[in-house]
Amino acid sequence: MSTRIKLGLAILLAAIAAVLAWRTLGKTQADSHVDAPGGTHWTCTQPTCGTDFTLTIAELSDFYNKNPESEPPCPRCGKPGARATACPHCGKTIPKLARSDRQAQTATCPKCGKPIQSAASGSGR
Numbered sequence: 001m002s003t004r005i006k007l008g009l010a011i012l013l014a015a016i017a018a019v020l021a022w023r024t025l026g027k028t029q030a031d032s033h034v035d036a037p038g039g040t041h042w043t044c045t046q047p048t049c050g051t052d053f054t055l056t057i058a059e060l061s062d063f064y065n066k067n068p069e070s071e072p073p074c075p076r077c078g079k080p081g082a083r084a085t086a087c088p089h090c091g092k093t094i095p096k097l098a099r100s101d102r103q104a105q106t107a108t109c110p111k112c113g114k115p116i117q118s119a120a121s122g123s124g125r
Ligand SMILES: [Zn+2]
Pocket: 044, 045, 046, 049, 050, 051, 074, 075, 076, 077, 078, 079
């Protein structure tokens, strides 16, 4: 009888230890893992300003927590920014690709003029 209780206690302790270890590991992994290593790219919606800026995932989520209805403002003029992307050729911040596949396939980078193929282009041909 007593050995059974001891065994049960040992299993319980092992389970708790495993859960604690898993939680600690999972937390450190979540902290270091970022979807966008270079941050998120933004461009100013004011054409005469046209400032490009980047925000880290942490900065962006912090902003959305405080301002769920608006977009991050331009650091220079304060106008709301528009989500942008980085050109795969020159690495500069460019407006996000159009949603339509046809437009995305013919889109060119305004900075270097090279065609931007959408990463998910598996169709055609
Ligand atoms: Zn601006």
